Amino acid sequence: xxxxSHQITVNGLPVHIVRKAIKxxxxxxxxxxxxxxxxxxxxxxxxxxxxxVIGKLGWIKRQQTRFEAQPRQxxxxxxxxxxxYFLGQRYRLRVIEYHGASKVVLRNKAAIELYVRPQTNxxxxxxxxxxxxxxxLKALIPPLLEKWQPVMSVQVADWRIKKMKTRxxxxxxxxxxxxxxxxxxxxxxxxxxxxxxHEMVHLLERHHNDRFRALMDQFMPQWRSRRETLSQTPLGxxxxxx
Numbered sequence: 001x002x003x004x005s006h007q008i009t010v011n012g013l014p015v016h017i018v019r020k021a022i023k024x025x026x027x028x029x030x031x032x033x034x035x036x037x038x039x040x041x042x043x044x045x046x047x048x049x050x051x052x053v054i055g056k057l058g059w060i061k062r063q064q065t066r067f068e069a070q071p072r073q074x075x076x077x078x079x080x081x082x083x084x085y086f087l088g089q090r091y092r093l094r095v096i097e098y099h100g101a102s103k104v105v106l107r108n109k110a111a112i113e114l115y116v117r118p119q120t121n122x123x124x125x126x127x128x129x130x131x132x133x134x135x136x137l138k139a140l141i142p143p144l145l146e147k148w149q150p151v152m153s154v155q156v157a158d159w160r161i162k163k164m165k166t167r168x169x170x171x172x173x174x175x176x177x178x179x180x181x182x183x184x185x186x187x188x189x190x191x192x193x194x195x196x197x198h199e200m201v202h203l204l205e206r207h208h209n210d211r212f213r214a215l216m217d218q219f220m221p222q223w224r225s226r227r228e229t230l231s232q233t234p235l236g237x238x239x240x241x242x
Contacts, residue, residue, distance in 0.1 A: 008046055010053045013060070017049055024207070025049070027056055030166045034064030066231060078125035084112050086136070088188030095125065104132035133185035137161055140189065141180065144196045152219055154203050168230070169195045171202035178202075187230060194226035 005018045016037045025048075026039040038049050053060070076082060082093045091112040098115055105113040116125055138161065145156055157176035164170070164181040171178050178199040184192045197220050205212040216223045 004042075008050065010050050011057065013053070013057075015049070015053055017046070019044070025052055027052060027060075028166075029060055029063035029067075031067045034060070034067045036060055076122075076126065078114075078122040078129070084129070085186035086112065086133075087185070088191065102128040104129060130182065134161055134182060137180070137182065137185040137192075140185075140192060141196065144193055148197055148200060148219070152197075152200055152204070154200050156200065156203070169199040171199045173203055173206055176203060190226055191230045194220065194223055194230065197223070 005016065007014055007016050009015065013036060016035065018037065018039050019042050020039055022039060022041050025041065025044055028037050028039075029035070030037060036053070038053065040049055076084070078093070078095070080093060080095045084091050084093050086106070089109065091106070092110065094107070094111045094113045096113055096115050097118045097120075099117060100115065102117070102120075103115045105115070107113050112129075114125060114129060116128060120128075141159060141161075145159065149155055155176065156178055159178045159180065161180050161182050163183070164179070168181045168184060169179060178196070180192075180195060180199070184195060198216070201212060201215045201219065204215055220226070
């Protein structure tokens with residue numbers, strides 16, 4: 001898909017515009033500092049984009065305020081004593097050097113023990129932990145799909161996990177495939193379940209419109225509180241690039 005991009009300013013607010021061969025205009029506000037991005041059809045001019053942004057200024061400001069207020073972890077050095085999260089709970093990292101295969105062990109709901117060979121650097125230690133997170137998340141997703149597919153009368157053809165910088169999940173409706181952010185392994189199971197249902201609803205309704213919200217209300221009436229919980233948990237450090 002061919003694209004073109006540039007930036008305009010609306011009421012002092014930088015707005016990044018990406019034009020694509022799409023039908024509808026989509027406005028998004030992205031972490032960590034509330035960057036505003038508009039995906040617009042090729043035929044939609046800057047004036048129309050400007051009007052759309054002006055109409056959403058209140059919402060944009062609220063989103064930016066929420067991102068700025070959200071706690072963030074500093075860069076993880078992967079040393080003993082650091083805080084790391086798993087399923088919404090905070091653990092202390094304990095790095096143990098030994099001459100065996102790398103592994104991760106949860107100890108007494110208080111510590112994450114990271115067993116690595118001597119002289120492993122921070123990046124290598126992080127890779128071991130990330131592989132463990134991925135394995136845990138892979139085990140949690142199938143039971144959730146089995147629970148919700150018959151309830152929603154939706155069949156997920158495929159699901160995958162990847163690291164994402166601006167989304168908790170995404171959906172390819174035509175392929176009936178959902179993607180889930182690896183960071184969800186650090187959030188509670190309730191938050192993970194909310195994202196799974198959210199992406200499954202996108203198999204029924206592509207856009208975040210009234211029908212989408214009505215379906216979310218039907219299947220998961222408490223989805224707004226789960227979304228709020230997800231927004232309040234500390235964000236991991238990410239080198240945000242666009």
